[in-house]
Amino acid sequence: MADYDLIIRGGSVHDGLGNPPKAADVAVKDGRIAAIGQVSGTATQEIDAKGLLVTPGFVDVHTHYDGQSTWENRLAPSSFHGVTSVVMGNCGVGFAPCKPDQRDILVKVMEGVEDVPEVVMTEGLPWNWETFPQYLDALDQRQFDLDVAAQLPHSALRVFVMGERAAAQEPPSADDLAQMRALTTEAIRAGALGVTTSRNMLHRTKAGELAPSLFSEEDELAALAEGLKDAGKGVFQIIPAPMGDAASEFALMRRLAERSGRPLSYTLIQMPAGDETAWRTSLDALSDATQAGLQMRAQVAPRPVGMFYGLDLSFHPFAYHPSYKAIAHLPLAERVARMKDPVMREQLLCEQAEDTNPVNLKTVRAFQFCYVWGEEPDYEPRIEDRIDNLAKAAGQSVEAFSYDLLLEREGRAIFYQPGANYRDRNLNAVRAMLGHPDSVVGLADGGAHYGMICDASFPTYFLTRWARDAQGSDRIDLPKAIAALTSEPAALAGLNDRGRLLVGHKADINVIDLARLKVHVPTVAYDLPAGGRRLRQLADGYVATIVSGQVTYRNGLATGALPGRLVRGQQQAPVSA
Numbered sequence: 001m002a003d004y005d006l007i008i009r010g011g012s013v014h015d016g017l018g019n020p021p022k023a024a025d026v027a028v029k030d031g032r033i034a035a036i037g038q039v040s041g042t043a044t045q046e047i048d049a050k051g052l053l054v055t056p057g058f059v060d061v062h063t064h065y066d067g068q069s070t071w072e073n074r075l076a077p078s079s080f081h082g083v084t085s086v087v088m089g090n091c092g093v094g095f096a097p098c099k100p101d102q103r104d105i106l107v108k109v110m111e112g113v114e115d116v117p118e119v120v121m122t123e124g125l126p127w128n129w130e131t132f133p134q135y136l137d138a139l140d141q142r143q144f145d146l147d148v149a150a151q152l153p154h155s156a157l158r159v160f161v162m163g164e165r166a167a168a169q170e171p172p173s174a175d176d177l178a179q180m181r182a183l184t185t186e187a188i189r190a191g192a193l194g195v196t197t198s199r200n201m202l203h204r205t206k207a208g209e210l211a212p213s214l215f216s217e218e219d220e221l222a223a224l225a226e227g228l229k230d231a232g233k234g235v236f237q238i239i240p241a242p243m244g245d246a247a248s249e250f251a252l253m254r255r256l257a258e259r260s261g262r263p264l265s266y267t268l269i270q271m272p273a274g275d276e277t278a279w280r281t282s283l284d285a286l287s288d289a290t291q292a293g294l295q296m297r298a299q300v301a302p303r304p305v306g307m308f309y310g311l312d313l314s315f316h317p318f319a320y321h322p323s324y325k326a327i328a329h330l331p332l333a334e335r336v337a338r339m340k341d342p343v344m345r346e347q348l349l350c351e352q353a354e355d356t357n358p359v360n361l362k363t364v365r366a367f368q369f370c371y372v373w374g375e376e377p378d379y380e381p382r383i384e385d386r387i388d389n390l391a392k393a394a395g396q397s398v399e400a401f402s403y404d405l406l407l408e409r410e411g412r413a414i415f416y417q418p419g420a421n422y423r424d425r426n427l428n429a430v431r432a433m434l435g436h437p438d439s440v441v442g443l444a445d446g447g448a449h450y451g452m453i454c455d456a457s458f459p460t461y462f463l464t465r466w467a468r469d470a471q472g473s474d475r476i477d478l479p480k481a482i483a484a485l486t487s488e489p490a491a492l493a494g495l496n497d498r499g500r501l502l503v504g505h506k507a508d509i510n511v512i513d514l515a516r517l518k519v520h521v522p523t524v525a526y527d528l529p530a531g532g533r534r535l536r537q538l539a540d541g542y543v544a545t546i547v548s549g550q551v552t553y554r555n556g557l558a559t560g561a562l563p564g565r566l567v568r569g570q571q572q573a574p575v576s577a
Helices: 100-114 118-124 132-140 154-167 174-190 218-231 246-260 278-291 332-340 342-350 358-369 387-394 398-406 428-435 458-468 478-485 487-493
Strands: 004-013 022-029 032-037 043-048 053-056 058-060 083-088 147-150 194-198 235-239 264-267 296-300 305-309 371-373 414-420 439-441 509-512 523-525 534-536 542-547 550-554
Touching: 004 032, 004 509, 053 478, 058 458, 058 487, 083 542, 100 118, 100 154, 132 147, 132 174, 154 174, 154 194, 154 218, 174 194, 174 218, 194 218, 218 235, 218 246, 235 246, 246 264, 246 278, 246 296, 278 296, 278 428, 296 428, 332 342, 342 398, 358 387, 358 398, 358 414, 387 398, 428 439, 439 458, 439 478, 439 487, 458 478, 478 487
Parallel strands: 004 043, 004 053, 058 083, 083 147, 194 235, 235 264, 264 296, 296 439
Antiparallel strands: 004 022, 022 032, 053 509, 305 414, 371 414, 509 542, 523 534, 542 550
16 A cells, blocks of 8 residues: 655755755645655655756645636636636625525626626526525535635625625615624624625726626725624625725725734726826725735735636727627627628728727727737737837728738637736836735636636736746845735635645645746637637646645646535645645
């Protein structure tokens, strides 16, 4: 009988805590790390890791797999990129708690805020729960290719307590606030990692109605904070108003952290317009807060927070033109054939976009700030290659120039717009945010934005762009970069049994060929419930990904193993470690 289930031999082992690597073997037994060093025993399976990195599995604290986890076992694209644990329920949106007559409201919110098609949710969601504890019980029966942890979403909670009043701009009563507080405590005690909310006015239904959490005043947010305080655990996650006054927004978050006595994490990005110093103001206030003893962290993205456009995606410059709406239901090939008709071309170029949602109209107008992508991804494009500048150089209107570009590759051309974090057409602000001692890599949004964003590839990009390829002061030391993807987000979420390669810890591990590590250009797949569409972004360089001691992916291919489970609540570090 073998001594171990798995031995990874001869790799460059990173502990995930930022310490220098060491050449060693890693032995695994019963889902835990059993030995690190020169291991002489035998194993049922061995992996030769000579010349490769051996790291903890990556922990992603900002995902939206709330729906996907109820209908799928593979939480891609995160699992394509070395992620072995995800935290979902961010931004105040999700599907629990929910009474039967409230399902339509939550579906419409998720459709608008996170770009998950209504038909996908209608077909895919089993709705075998009402309360949040029942939702966790439903997830507890499922198996995944990575571990899943959930948070309580404010919009769902507000609708559950207030019904239709939640989306009708009505303030909560004292009884409503008391229920929200009690239900927050109940969710945490049942296994939620925290509670989440959003103050982002861009978070609307597809028709343009604001998400329910956006009608909340501080007393309601305080009720959530007090629910965490009553539970004595959990994290408060919040998206502050991105175009609001940075100092005022941070002051509100600080008061919530003080009130709850619990950690608070928030979204921080460099906005493409408005106050150019807002992100610095927020970081300065964050430093003051943490020096005062508050547990506050900024979730930051390691590259531009951008979106994709194309005829096969959610947005393109003609998506809301009346003549295009009339053919939008057709298969791509038929739409392309119609648009190649000179009469249709002339008609579309004469029309204007029409929609009840101002965010949609703003989004399609922003196509002129896109860049054409070819065979390789380019997240730091040159301004002269932007579509408005290419059109000008060609002596055409942006609309006419864009029309022809959309039809290239039989309508499968893809366009990238680097929005937030690229205001100065460089990543200097990103590097500064990543370098702040109180920031955490996040905002990957896996499980959401199926037809417009694919940022679940953040871990792969982060390691290549900032640890392998960056030069001089831009470069992040590789051990620190690995810690930023492992122990640091794990600690924020309270998942202290993972994110570290230490004896006794959970055997979530990546074996990586750093020289070959790269992200690919996203492609479109129609593999969601009801034939729904989503972007998939693959990676090279992941030799093996291991969850609870079982190899889930080898060289990017699924092995069939599904060891991932629901994680209930915070996890303590093993005593033996």
